[in-house]
Amino acid sequence: MGTTSTDSSMVKSGEAGLNTASVKPDFRKSSIDSIEALGMQVKHVPKKGTGTHSGHSFFPRSAPIAVTSYVHFTKGLGRREYFEVKQKWVGIVTKVKSESFSARLVDETSNQSDIVADLLMEDVDSEDKSLLQVGAIFYLSIGYLNRTSGRIRASLMRFKREPEWSHDELVKAQQKAELLSKEIGWTDK
Amino acid sequence: VPGPKANELEVSIFGPGYGESILIHIGNKSWIVVDSCVDESKQPAPLKYLKSIGVDVKTDVKLIVVTHWHDDHIRGISNVFRECETASVVFSAALTPKEFFTLAETYKSIPSLASTGIQEFSNIISMLGRKKDSFKFAAADRILYRQEATIDGGKKTIQVSSLSPSDMNIERSFHQISKMIPKDGEKKLRLPSLNPNNVAVALWVQIGDERILLGSDLECDNSDTGNWTVIVNSSLLIDSKAFVFKVAHHGSPTSYNPMVWNRVLGPNVHAMLTPFVNGPHKLPSDDDLNRIAGFTKNIFVTSRPARRKYRHPDNAVQKRLEEMASNLFVENGNFGHVKLRKEIDSNREPEVELDGAAFQFSR
Numbered sequence: 271m272g273t274t275s276t277d278s279s280m281v282k283s284g285e286a287g288l289n290t291a292s293v294k295p296d297f298r299k300s301s302i303d304s305i306e307a308l309g310m311q312v313k314h315v316p317k318k319g320t321g322t323h324s325g326h327s328f329f330p331r332s333a334p335i336a337v338t339s340y341v342h343f344t345k346g347l348g349r350r351e352y353f354e355v356k357q358k359w360v361g362i363v364t365k366v367k368s369e370s371f372s373a374r375l376v377d378e379t380s381n382q383s384d385i386v387a388d389l390l391m392e393d394v395d396s397e398d399k400s401l402l403q404v405g406a407i408f409y410l411s412i413g414y415l416n417r418t419s420g421r422i423r424a425s426l427m428r429f430k431r432e433p434e435w436s437h438d439e440l441v442k443a444q445q446k447a448e449l450l451s452k453e454i455g456w457t458d459k
Numbered sequence: 460v461p462g463p464k465a466n467e468l469e470v471s472i473f474g475p476g477y478g479e480s481i482l483i484h485i486g487n488k489s490w491i492v493v494d495s496c497v498d499e500s501k502q503p504a505p506l507k508y509l510k511s512i513g514v515d516v517k518t519d520v521k522l523i524v525v526t527h528w529h530d531d532h533i534r535g536i537s538n539v540f541r542e543c544e545t546a547s548v549v550f551s552a553a554l555t556p557k558e559f560f561t562l563a564e565t566y567k568s569i570p571s572l573a574s575t576g577i578q579e580f581s582n583i584i585s586m587l588g589r590k591k592d593s594f595k596f597a598a599a600d601r602i603l604y605r606q607e608a609t610i611d612g613g614k615k616t617i618q619v620s621s622l623s624p625s626d627m628n629i630e631r632s633f634h635q636i637s638k639m640i641p642k643d644g645e646k647k648l649r650l651p652s653l654n655p656n657n658v659a660v661a662l663w664v665q666i667g668d669e670r671i672l673l674g675s676d677l678e679c680d681n682s683d684t685g686n687w688t689v690i691v692n693s694s695l696l697i698d699s700k701a702f703v704f705k706v707a708h709h710g711s712p713t714s715y716n717p718m719v720w721n722r723v724l725g726p727n728v729h730a731m732l733t734p735f736v737n738g739p740h741k742l743p744s745d746d747d748l749n750r751i752a753g754f755t756k757n758i759f760v761t762s763r764p765a766r767r768k769y770r771h772p773d774n775a776v777q778k779r780l781e782e783m784a785s786n787l788f789v790e791n792g793n794f795g796h797v798k799l800r801k802e803i804d805s806n807r808e809p810e811v812e813l814d815g816a817a818f819q820f821s822r
Contacts, residue, residue, distance in 0.1 A: 356773055356775065356776050357771065357773065357776045360571060362649055370785075372786075374790065381501055382499070383499050383501070383789050383790055383791045383792065384789075384790040384791070385769045385787060385788060385789055385790060386737070386766075386786070386787075386788050386790055387769075387780075387784040387785070387786060387787045387788075388784060388785045388786045389783060389784050390783055390784075393783050403648070404648075405572075405648035405649035405650075405651065406648065406649070407571045407572065407649065412775075412776045412779045412780060413776075414775075423775055423778070423779050424779075425779055425783060430571065432569070432572070432646075432647035433647070434644050434645060434646055434647065435565075435641040435642065435643060435644065435645050435646075435647060436643065437643045439565070439568065440565060440640075440641065440642075440643060443561055443564040443565035443567075443568070444561050444564075446564045447557055447560035447561040447563070447564045448557065448560075449588075450560050450564070450584055450585075450587075450588045451557050451560055453587075453588040453591055454584065454587045454588055454591075454592065454593055454594065
C-alpha cells in the first residue's frame, strides 16, 4: 500500500489504480492508495436535485460529502479535486491470460445487462496483481478527475480485498443451514 | 396478446443469448415454469410473458422446476417463486443435502462472491423457511405433478415427471458440493460452477396423448450408463413419442445421444433450443444445428449464437472503455421467444410463432 498525501499535485495512477486517458504522466506522480484508504465518501441521493447535490460544485474538506455520482477524495487529492463517476461496474474475473484477463462486468449504475470484456493487465494496480485470479472481484469506475487545472477522463480499478474465511463465519452458515433444513420439509403433495 | 385456449397446450421458450426459460400451458389455464432468464431490463421473462397474456400468476402457475443452478437458467427464479404463490417448487435432488444449504448460506453473506445461481437458490430457501413450506426434489423416474383434468369434455391425464438426475450422479454431486464448501483460512473467491451438467433435471410432460421432452442442460457424461442412455431406457417413456423436444444443453455435442432422437422423439419432432453465448463459448454451432437437421426439419432457435457489441450511451465512458478493454459484448443482447400451440389430442399441426431474435433453422 502506498502512502497518502494531501498534496494535490501528487497523484500516482500506478498505485491507485487510477488511470487517465489523456494525461497519464501527471498521475504517475501521485500517491493515492485506494478509494478506501483515501477515506473516500460516497453518498447517493435518490434523484438529482433532490438532495444537497450541487452539480459540478466544489465540496469543502470540512464537509466531505459526495452526492449522486460524485466520489469525493477526502485525502490524497487537493481541496478542489474529486473523481466524478459516470459509470460503475462490479467485475468478476472469468479468465486470466498473459497480458489480459476476461471479466463479466455487472452494471452498478443503471441496472443494464451485464457485459463481457477483455481488460488489460497493465491497467491493474501493481499491488492488486496478486489478487488477480479467476473468481476475483473488482470495482471499475469510469468518469472524470476534476482538478483545479482541468478535467481529465479517468478510470479507477480496485480489486476487492476480502479477509480469509473465518471459523466463525463457516460455523454460523452451517448452523443457519441446519435450521433451514429443519424448517423446510419434504413434500409429496 | 390472447393466451392459449383451455384445450390448447403451449410450449414457450425464451432465450436472451445467455439464459433459458420454458413455459408450458398444460390446459385449463394451468401453467408450469421451467427455469428462468431475464430480458435486457432484467425482468424475469416467464413472468413478463404470463402477465402480458392475462394469466393470474398467483393461482394459475402450478409448478416451478429449477433444473439446475447455473446462472443462465436461474436468473429471476426467486421472483417467479415469490409471485407464483400457490405453485410447488422442484429442485434437483442433487441440490437438497444439508451441504448444499451450507454452501448457499456461506456465500449468501457475501453476495459479490456468490453466483447468481446460488443467490437465487438462497432466496428461495429463505422464503420457504419463512413460510415453513417445503419443496419437492427431482430425480430419475419421479412423478412431480399429476392431475386428471377434464378438457373439451374428455378426461385427460396431465403428468410431469423427472427423468434425471440418476442416483449415481446425485451421489457424485453430494461429494462435489461438500468439496466446494470453503474451509477456515481459505481465500474468498467467487463460487465456481458445478460441472459438468450431470445433475440437471430432464422432464417428461404428458398432456393427454401429447408428450414433450425437456432436456435441460443434461449432458451425456460419456459412460456406458450415461445420463441420456439411462433416460432412453426409462419405463416412463415407453408409451408414446414426444412431438416437442427442448434440445438439451443448447444443442452441444456433449449432450447428443442418437438413441434419444431415434427412440424417444417422433418423426419431425419440433426441436426448440436456446443459444449459449459466454465469452468465446458459443452454442449451438453450425455443426450442431446441421446434426439436428438430420433428424427434423422443425428446428426453432430463440436467437443466433452471436454476441452484440456493447456501446455505452455516454460517449466519454465508451471512449475510455474502448481504451482499456477489447471484445466488449452485451451478455444478454439477443432476446427471442419461440411459441408453439396445439389443440390437445387433435390431429392438427402445431402452430409456431417466432418473436424477437428467434428463427427457424434450415440447411
